[in-house]
Amino acid sequence: MKIGIACHPTYGGSGAVATELGLELAERGHEIHFISYAQPFRLVGFQERVYFHEVEMDHYPLFEHPPYSLALAVSIHEVAQEYELDVIHVHYAIPHAASAWIAREMFEGSNAPSIVTTLHGTDITLVGQHPSFHSITRFSILKSDGLTAVSGFLRDETERSFGVDAGRIRVIPNFINTEHYRRDRKPCHRGTLAPEGEKILMHVSNFRRVKRVQDVVAVYAKVRERIPSRLIMVGDGPDRPRAQQKAQDLGVADGVSFLGKHTSVDELLACADLFLLPSESESFGLAALEAMACGTPVVASAVGGLPEVVDDGVSGLLFPKGKVEEMAAGAVEILSSRARWEEMSRAGRAVAVERFGAKGVVPIYEAYYREVLEGAFARSGS
Numbered sequence: 001m002k003i004g005i006a007c008h009p010t011y012g013g014s015g016a017v018a019t020e021l022g023l024e025l026a027e028r029g030h031e032i033h034f035i036s037y038a039q040p041f042r043l044v045g046f047q048e049r050v051y052f053h054e055v056e057m058d059h060y061p062l063f064e065h066p067p068y069s070l071a072l073a074v075s076i077h078e079v080a081q082e083y084e085l086d087v088i089h090v091h092y093a094i095p096h097a098a099s100a101w102i103a104r105e106m107f108e109g110s111n112a113p114s115i116v117t118t119l120h121g122t123d124i125t126l127v128g129q130h131p132s133f134h135s136i137t138r139f140s141i142l143k144s145d146g147l148t149a150v151s152g153f154l155r156d157e158t159e160r161s162f163g164v165d166a167g168r169i170r171v172i173p174n175f176i177n178t179e180h181y182r183r184d185r186k187p188c189h190r191g192t193l194a195p196e197g198e199k200i201l202m203h204v205s206n207f208r209r210v211k212r213v214q215d216v217v218a219v220y221a222k223v224r225e226r227i228p229s230r231l232i233m234v235g236d237g238p239d240r241p242r243a244q245q246k247a248q249d250l251g252v253a254d255g256v257s258f259l260g261k262h263t264s265v266d267e268l269l270a271c272a273d274l275f276l277l278p279s280e281s282e283s284f285g286l287a288a289l290e291a292m293a294c295g296t297p298v299v300a301s302a303v304g305g306l307p308e309v310v311d312d313g314v315s316g317l318l319f320p321k322g323k324v325e326e327m328a329a330g331a332v333e334i335l336s337s338r339a340r341w342e343e344m345s346r347a348g349r350a351v352a353v354e355r356f357g358a359k360g361v362v363p364i365y366e367a368y369y370r371e372v373l374e375g376a377f378a379r380s381g382s
């Protein structure tokens with residue numbers, strides 16, 4: 001198949017999943033065309049059958065806010081026409097689903113590709129709920145030929161808040177390349193991250209409000225009262241200064257390292273002892289899955305789709321959001337028993353391989369594309 005993929009190219013789960021999916025599909029013989037305003041951050045190196053098309057925009061002075069959605073629609077249309085794409089798969093509904101719909105309309109019925117939209121999280125739970133986006137989000141997802149959500153939670157949430165018919169959305173979970181994400185793959189940076197042999201607690205995110213990064217620091221402050229440890233914060237975003245301030249306020253700044261953005265989080269996660277994800281809301285929690293694949297137990301909040309990824313008491317521990325004391329007690333419990341830690345580490349890795357491995361999930365996308373194309377074929381009556 002020839003597949004166009006539109007996604008947000010910046011650091012974030014939806015762009016990561018979109019890119020990994022494209023690369024896996026190319027491995028399996030499909031031709032993949034990424035379309036975005038910048039090269040997706042995980043799209044590095046040359047790979048056969050993979051193309052990247054940068055959306056061109058002229059910064060005309062009249063536009064305080066250049067109309068990216070229109071420029072993207074034009075690029076999708078052009079690429080789809082030139083390369084005769086079968087499917088346009090857009091990740092994160094806003095603005096991609098609307099741009100893809102415009103692009104398909106521009107074909108005026110002939111040889112138009114089918115549109116598959118994957119819902120990732122805040123496109124439904126936060127941004128899409130805003131009155132300025134709700135109606136266009138609903139319209140454009142309903143106009144998609146195929147709709148997927150990364151968790152059962154997100155499917156239910158979309159049906160409820162956007163009035164999408166039950167059965168219309170297919171749940172296809174996020175996946176992971178378990179050959180890349182593994183504890184033994186790369187030399188570990190343990191000695192640098194924790195030079196005194198302390199335990200390593202880690203958090204990876206885009207430091208937005210929804211991630212509750214101050215809770216990460218608060219949990220760490222409690223853990224370190226009991227266990228010599230360091231907290232490694234990976235990523236960047238608007239709440240980084242708040243997390244830094246919290247570390248100062250709690251008197252633990254000397255034990256916290258803010259590494260900023262990193263493309264290869266696998267080599268960092270592989271030497272962590274515990275992963276913290278105390279989010280306000282999380283439709284899936286890709287970072288938790290990445291940690292599990294690296295054999296790192298997870299302490300997280302029991303919100304959204306996280307219970308579908310982390311089996312409470314098996315691959316990690318889940319707590320109500322904001323329960324910092326309980327999360328810290330859970331972290332101490334895991335870190336102070338070698339046997340308990342190993343059991344959870346093994347269980348997380350096994351779940352990542354068996355339930356969320358790329359080998360199992362990518363063929364589900366392929367089959368879904370075929371199903372959507374057959375539906376379009378039947379509708380056109382040709």
Ligand code: GMT
Pocket residue numbers: 008011012013014015017092120121122123150174210281282283284285286287
């Ligand atoms: O919805 C977002 O916050 C953006 C998105 C991203 O690009 O990082 O994150 C969402 O999609 C990820 C990939 O499917 C999920 O793992 C995250 O749980 C989800 N974030 C939220 O629901 C807050």
